[in-house]
Amino acid sequence: MKFKFCPECGAPLVLEMRGDRERPVCPACGFVVYLNPAVAAGTLVEIDGRVVLIRRAVEPRKGYWGLPAGYVEADESAEEAAIRETREEAGLEVELDDLLGVYSFGERTHERGVLILYSAHVVGGELRAGDDALEARTFAPDELPEIAFSTHRDALREWRRARAVTYRTATLDEADVVAQINERYDFEQGRDYRQYVLDPQSELLVAVDDSQIVGFSSLTFHAWNGTANLNQIFVQPNYRRWGIATHLIEYALDMARKRGTRAVIAEAPVDNPVLVVYLKAGFRVCGFIDAYYPPSTHQQSTALFLAYDLA
Numbered sequence: 342m343k344f345k346f347c348p349e350c351g352a353p354l355v356l357e358m359r360g361d362r363e364r365p366v367c368p369a370c371g372f373v374v375y376l377n378p379a380v381a382a383g384t385l386v387e388i389d390g391r392v393v394l395i396r397r398a399v400e401p402r403k404g405y406w407g408l409p410a411g412y413v414e415a416d417e418s419a420e421e422a423a424i425r426e427t428r429e430e431a432g433l434e435v436e437l438d439d440l441l442g443v444y445s446f447g448e449r450t451h452e453r454g455v456l457i458l459y460s461a462h463v464v465g466g467e468l469r470a471g472d473d474a475l476e477a478r479t480f481a482p483d484e485l486p487e488i489a490f491s492t493h494r495d496a497l498r499e500w501r502r503a504r505a506v507t508y509r510t511a512t513l514d515e516a517d518v519v520a521q522i523n524e525r526y527d528f529e530q531g532r533d534y535r536q537y538v539l540d541p542q543s544e545l546l547v548a549v550d551d552s553q554i555v556g557f558s559s560l561t562f563h564a565w566n567g568t569a570n571l572n573q574i575f576v577q578p579n580y581r582r583w584g585i586a587t588h589l590i591e592y593a594l595d596m597a598r599k600r601g602t603r604a605v606i607a608e609a610p611v612d613n614p615v616l617v618v619y620l621k622a623g624f625r626v627c628g629f630i631d632a633y634y635p636p637s638t639h640q641q642s643t644a645l646f647l648a649y650d651l652a
């Protein structure tokens with residue numbers, strides 16, 4: 342038992358059934374000690390396709406590598422803790438992008454914890470080891486060192502898998518697979534994905550992991566004004582949050598650039614998270630229509646139009 346005496350009155354605690362389990366209870370004042378896991382927060386920061394890791398200068402697992410992370414203090418939020426730990430351990434000022442995952446860890450009851458991990462990008466500072474780190478540096482997906490904790494290892498495995506995804510134009514067979522995905526998720530009605538492959542004025546782009554299509558996007562080029570429409574972005578649910586949508590957008594922009602396109606135009610419901618992905622990729626809001634979506638879809642939310650200027 343972690344607590345022997347009542348933190349309220351100092352009387353010796355006894356174990357008593359409370360609900361479905363035994364808990365330390367104070368027989369003098371009735372105080373019940375609830376043993377809850379500690380909460381930790383950390384970041385997965387990418388710099389030029391490489392992940393920031395720090396080598397631990399303290400036990401446990403001294404000398405092993407890990408993501409910048411640590412316990413959340415009582416007077417800060419998980420987000421604040423993640424940003425602070427990244428500053429303290431790796432010298433970097435970061436902004437958080439997305440919640441990557443929540444990982445439970447620890448074997449013995451009083452060592453149990455929950456790690457909340459965010460993806461983040463650098464906005465300042467300089468990569469260097471802090472006081473409780475021996476080293477701080479970046480690693481490519483295929484050169485990851487020995488990682489201290491299973492939670493970090495799990496997250497980095499996911500990251501490496503997402504970074505192994507390749508981006509290219511689709512074949513006709515893949516257009517059929519995209520149509521199936523579209524149907525399964527009821528994403529958009531009436532799209533002819535084969536047409537995107539066959540028509541020289543359009544492109545179907547796919548994100549592929551080990552021959553499985555995990556995401557797609559499509560472009561339609563307009564010769565008369567030199568613009569292109571980025572028609573949609575879709576990523577399979579179990580591959581989301583790992584930057585695949587952003588890579589699809591970057592790939593589409595590259596393709597448009599090579600064809601001499603002046604501007605790429607996209608559209609998104611104002612309440613859809615994909616909007617943030619477009620904005621982070623550099624698109625600007627250039628207009629809106631209230632009655633763009635048919636009554637049956639998107640809860641009739643407003644459509645925002647976005648533009649990316651290439652010229």
Ligand SMILES: [Zn+2]
Pocket residue numbers: 347348349350351352367368369370371372
């Ligand atoms: Zn007491």
